[in-house]
Amino acid sequence: MEYSHRYPAYPTQEVAAELEYHIDIHRQAYNYTLYEYENVDADDIGSAYKHHSRLPGWKDEFTIFSEVNSKALQRTVTRFYQNLSNLNDQKENGNKVGKLKWKSQREFQSMTFSQSGFELKNTSGRRATLWLSKIGDINIRYHRDIPDKADIKEVTVKKETTGDWFVSFGLETDDADLPDKLALDELDSSNSVGIDLGILNYIHTSDGKTVDWLTLEDEYERLRREQRKLSRKEKGSNNYEKQRREVAKSKRHIRRKVLDYQHKITTWLVREYDAVFVEDLNVKGMLEQSHNTRNKQDAAWRQFITLLDYKADLYGCHVVQVEARGTTKECASCGVETAKPIWVREHSCPSCGFECDRDANAAMNVLQRGFSELGLEWPEDTPVETALPTDTHSVSAKRVVETGSLGA
Numbered sequence: 001m002e003y004s005h006r007y008p009a010y011p012t013q014e015v016a017a018e019l020e021y022h023i024d025i026h027r028q029a030y031n032y033t034l035y036e037y038e039n040v041d042a043d044d045i046g047s048a049y050k051h052h053s054r055l056p057g058w059k060d061e062f063t064i065f066s067e068v069n070s071k072a073l074q075r076t077v078t079r080f081y082q083n084l085s086n087l088n089d090q091k092e093n094g095n096k097v098g099k100l101k102w103k104s105q106r107e108f109q110s111m112t113f114s115q116s117g118f119e120l121k122n123t124s125g126r127r128a129t130l131w132l133s134k135i136g137d138i139n140i141r142y143h144r145d146i147p148d149k150a151d152i153k154e155v156t157v158k159k160e161t162t163g164d165w166f167v168s169f170g171l172e173t174d175d176a177d178l179p180d181k182l183a184l185d186e187l188d189s190s191n192s193v194g195i196d197l198g199i200l201n202y203i204h205t206s207d208g209k210t211v212d213w214l215t216l217e218d219e220y221e222r223l224r225r226e227q228r229k230l231s232r233k234e235k236g237s238n239n240y241e242k243q244r245r246e247v248a249k250s251k252r253h254i255r256r257k258v259l260d261y262q263h264k265i266t267t268w269l270v271r272e273y274d275a276v277f278v279e280d281l282n283v284k285g286m287l288e289q290s291h292n293t294r295n296k297q298d299a300a301w302r303q304f305i306t307l308l309d310y311k312a313d314l315y316g317c318h319v320v321q322v323e324a325r326g327t328t329k330e331c332a333s334c335g336v337e338t339a340k341p342i343w344v345r346e347h348s349c350p351s352c353g354f355e356c357d358r359d360a361n362a363a364m365n366v367l368q369r370g371f372s373e374l375g376l377e378w379p380e381d382t383p384v385e386t387a388l389p390t391d392t393h394s395v396s397a398k399r400v401v402e403t404g405s406l407g408a
Contacts (some may be wrong), residue, residue: 001173001313002153007140009157009165016165019157020133025068026076027108033080048074048081067131069117076111077152092258110158112114112316118155120146120169130167132153140167144364149177160213161248167382179316182274184374192275194367196327196359197301200345203265204366214261223250258300266307270317277370278305279324322369332356332364 012020036045036054045051052074059066065073083100090097117133128142132155146152147167154170182191185296194206226247233240269276281301283349305321312319329337331347333354340347340358347361371377 001175001178002170003173003310003314004168004170005146006126006166006168007128007142009167010139011165012262015136015138019138019165020159020316021111022068022072022135023104023111023157023159026072026111027066027075027103027105029058029065029068029073030080030108034102037084039078048049048078051077051081056306058298067134068111069113071115071117072111072113072133075114078114104162104200109160110156112154112156114154118152120152132157138167139163146171147173149173160252162245162252175313178313181316181318184318186374187275187371187374187376189367190371191273192277192318192367193269193273194363194365194370195269195276195278196366197279197281198305198359199342199361204357204363206360206363208360210359211265214258216257219250219254221256223247223254226250259303262300262307264306266304266311267315269308270311270315270319273317275318275320275370275374275395276308276312277320277322277373278308279327279366280321281305281324318374320370320373322366322373327362327369328358328363330365332361332368 022284033051036051036266044048045054055070055077056067080100087100113132119131121131121137122131123142123145126142128140130138130140132138138157150171150173152169155171155315156168158166158168189206196204196206198204198210202213209281226276230240230243230247233243296404308319309321311317326337328368329339331338331349331352332355334352336349336351338347345358347356347386349355349359
């Protein structure tokens, strides 16, 4: 299994200047890869592996490419072809996309060392040292240990728009070292849960728990205040650049707060249950709707689902996405669909008379579809009326935070 750990980095002024210089060389390498891809008619153009064979020639023609680590240079070429592959995937999915463009200095702010050229040292305390080939030592805040059984496959150094530096370690763990998941035939409604990504609450579970939305009013007010200050600065001046960083810090604070909240909720879910079923939402389509767009974007539901998927193997939990269409309209008891305007918060089935909270009904439908997705029959001794709680209670934020925090 592959995953990553990210750490704040604190290079000295000399090392930071060297990092920026190396990143700019990698930016030029990325742009030159694009140039050759579009203009060179040769048999060794068209894939990252083939393009790597041209790098010795680059170094003979442009000595600047000899100043950076050779493996990192190869990784930059690979980065171009990964971007190209992602672009082609979007085209195949019917999206209208353009073509890859040259990167400016502001657009290219990271580099990756793959396989070699790095060493993590002095990891006994809360500080550690990362050595990078042809650059030197970088101090990092080592706030969580890298697992002993995980291998570091690559290291990425990035400078954020705020001016802060971060280091990400790409880790790989043998599947044999991961916790075992409960056998499918042992899953039932008591150790499994369906998740409805709601409107009044951030999530609503099939066993009657809710988690409230994250409050971001103060953060957005700060962002608006910093943006107003920026609008009064002369573009290109030192004061403008200083204020631009303040705006970037405000945006980063919002992103971090949402991500931290999602990490804690998802960790709580995969620790609490043996199977978690969630809707496979068309987030792009939802954001294109005219109403409530910013709140939906703050929810970052696709990121939430991605975090659940990534933690499934780490914690030995089954995480399955199910078809989202109709989970709100369909009765969890008899399956009859009933249209409900967004303001109707109660489910009342005209066919069987089953009544419950609208989101609870949707969560139970997600749970039942999850069982079907795994090829399991819904337990006959667990009718929906007894599996679905009649009351709904909010999970304490303190409980979610404590369960989902690192080291809990």
